[in-house]
Amino acid sequence: MTTPLQGKILIVDDDMDVLRAARLLLKRHFEQVDFERNPQKIPYLVTNFEYDVILLDMNFTRDLSSGKEGFEWLDRILDVRPDAAVVMFTAYGDVEMAVRAIKAGATDFVLKPWENEKLLATMQAAYSKKTGLKDKPAPPPATSQSGINIIGSSPSMMQVLDTAERVASTDANVLILGENGTGKDMLARHIHQLSQRGKKPFVSVDLGAISETLFESELFGHVKGAFTDAREDRSGRFEEAANGTIFLDEIGNISLPFQAKLLTVLQNRAVTKVGSNKAVPVDVRLICATNRDIVQLAAQHLFRQDLLYRINTIEIQLPPLRERKEDIIPLAEHFLHVYASKYKRPVSSLHESLVQQLQQHDWPGNIRELQHAMERAVILSQGKTLLPKDVFVKNPVQDQSFNTGYNLEEMERNIITQAMKKCNGNITEAAKELGLSRAALYRRLEKYNI
Numbered sequence: 265m266t267t268p269l270q271g272k273i274l275i276v277d278d279d280m281d282v283l284r285a286a287r288l289l290l291k292r293h294f295e296q297v298d299f300e301r302n303p304q305k306i307p308y309l310v311t312n313f314e315y316d317v318i319l320l321d322m323n324f325t326r327d328l329s330s331g332k333e334g335f336e337w338l339d340r341i342l343d344v345r346p347d348a349a350v351v352m353f354t355a356y357g358d359v360e361m362a363v364r365a366i367k368a369g370a371t372d373f374v375l376k377p378w379e380n381e382k383l384l385a386t387m388q389a390a391y392s393k394k395t396g397l398k399d400k401p402a403p404p405p406a407t408s409q410s411g412i413n414i415i416g417s418s419p420s421m422m423q424v425l426d427t428a429e430r431v432a433s434t435d436a437n438v439l440i441l442g443e444n445g446t447g448k449d450m451l452a453r454h455i456h457q458l459s460q461r462g463k464k465p466f467v468s469v470d471l472g473a474i475s476e477t478l479f480e481s482e483l484f485g486h487v488k489g490a491f492t493d494a495r496e497d498r499s500g501r502f503e504e505a506a507n508g509t510i511f512l513d514e515i516g517n518i519s520l521p522f523q524a525k526l527l528t529v530l531q532n533r534a535v536t537k538v539g540s541n542k543a544v545p546v547d548v549r550l551i552c553a554t555n556r557d558i559v560q561l562a563a564q565h566l567f568r569q570d571l572l573y574r575i576n577t578i579e580i581q582l583p584p585l586r587e588r589k590e591d592i593i594p595l596a597e598h599f600l601h602v603y604a605s606k607y608k609r610p611v612s613s614l615h616e617s618l619v620q621q622l623q624q625h626d627w628p629g630n631i632r633e634l635q636h637a638m639e640r641a642v643i644l645s646q647g648k649t650l651l652p653k654d655v656f657v658k659n660p661v662q663d664q665s666f667n668t669g670y671n672l673e674e675m676e677r678n679i680i681t682q683a684m685k686k687c688n689g690n691i692t693e694a695a696k697e698l699g700l701s702r703a704a705l706y707r708r709l710e711k712y713n714i
């Protein structure tokens with residue numbers, strides 16, 4: 265057994281067996297474990313004693329299934345002690361409710377019947393969070409757990425990673441919002457890896473890159489003969505994601521008729537292939553993302569409100585890089601090492617003047633832009649230290665108006681740069697403007713390092 269932690273715990277549950285069992289377990293690991301059967305005593309207890317973590321039942325017998333009473337008590341606790349760490353105890357099957365409790369300010373939740381290890385780990389994590397956040401080592405713990413190296417220890421990123429970690433195991437639908445290049449895809453993979461579905465498929469679908477005609481067959485599959493080119497049965501992306509996670513990127517870009525089709529699939533948890541009339545059940549966890557203001561789209565009736573409610577059980581907002589400047593240098597250093605090793609370059613540090621310029625830059629293309637800038641700089645670098653001129657290469661197209669000459673590639677680069685500028689870095693809109701698919705535009709952005 266590890267060194268016992270300090271810490272004062274309160275358990276509130278009206279089931280005496282639960283109280284006894286939980287107390288027996290927690291007593292071995294915490295300095296003091298109090299328990300209370302009557303929730304009416306909560307205001308008195310939290311006012312007069314300082315508990316580090318409160319384990320609170322969501323369903324007292326007065327109100328067996330709605331969890332409403334649990335929410336009320338959570339509110340009362342937070343009124344008295346806004347910084348209280350409250351872990352909700354909830355019945356299996358009430359996960360959505362527990363997730364709502366987290367939105368309402370709970371720290372975490374544990375499902376009943378519980379596994380001792382899980383209960384202990386959750387209580388210990390809540391305790392450390394409450395008392396020792398500052399002592400934690402710098403890298404966010406989630407990084408190594410998922411195997412995905414998410415760089416960022418700014419307060420806003422810590423909060424994003426914290427929410428991601430907590431929702432990962434719940435199977436709740438997640439909507440990730442953020443500008444292009446802020447890491448939405450990466451975060452979706454991270455959540456998948458941390459979830460119980462981590463070893464099952466993660467299927468990413470860029471809805472902005474699928475043409476309207478292929479939408480249904482791509483997502484739901486088709487049967488042989490459904491249309492001229494359908495020479496054999498084909499499974500869709502939902503089926504490929506069976507037991508795993510489907511990531512629907514650019515969800516804000518699909519037309520109203522397809523929103524209706526998607527909603528039917530999500531409601532019925534079953535897909536019907538094009539050309540078939542048999543619905544096949546699918547078990548997938550849904551993560552969606554968009555860079556658009558989806559609430560506004562819903563208000564303008566361009567996005568179905570009922571679909572929005574389905575997909576946004578949990579919303580995670582990824583802040584743009586310019587709003588988490590603390591992350592710029594760690595990210596730049598990360599990419600420096602990645603590309604120095606990839607291209608076998610001797611460069612290993614950033615010059616002080618470059619550090620300043622990196623921090624001052626606005627990064628409209630967010631982390632993707634920084635990543636490309638660092639890749640290009642590493643390739644062009646000549647010494648051990650990267651200088652501003654390596655990263656902020658004077659790019660003639662930025663200074664000149666469109667018609668610079670007759671070099672085709674240069675003209676293409678020019679046009680794309682102009683379109684990206686005009687659309688404020690919004691890839692979907694720029695692709696539309698240029699008459700390209702998003703995928704085709706991405707390829708060109710990569711090619712020209714834009």
Ligand SMILES: Nc1ncnc2c1ncn2[C@@H]1O[C@H](COP(=O)(O)OP(=O)(O)OP(=O)(O)O)[C@@H](O)[C@H]1O
Nearest residue numbers: 413414415416443444445446447448449450631632
């Ligand atoms: N926190 C991070 N740490 C390290 N790399 C990151 C981080 N966030 C994003 N990246 C990298 O930046 C690039 C862009 O990230 P990603 O594709 O996840 O962004 P996105 O928001 O999904 O972009 P888009 O909206 O354009 O599809 C990727 O190469 C990703 O690996």
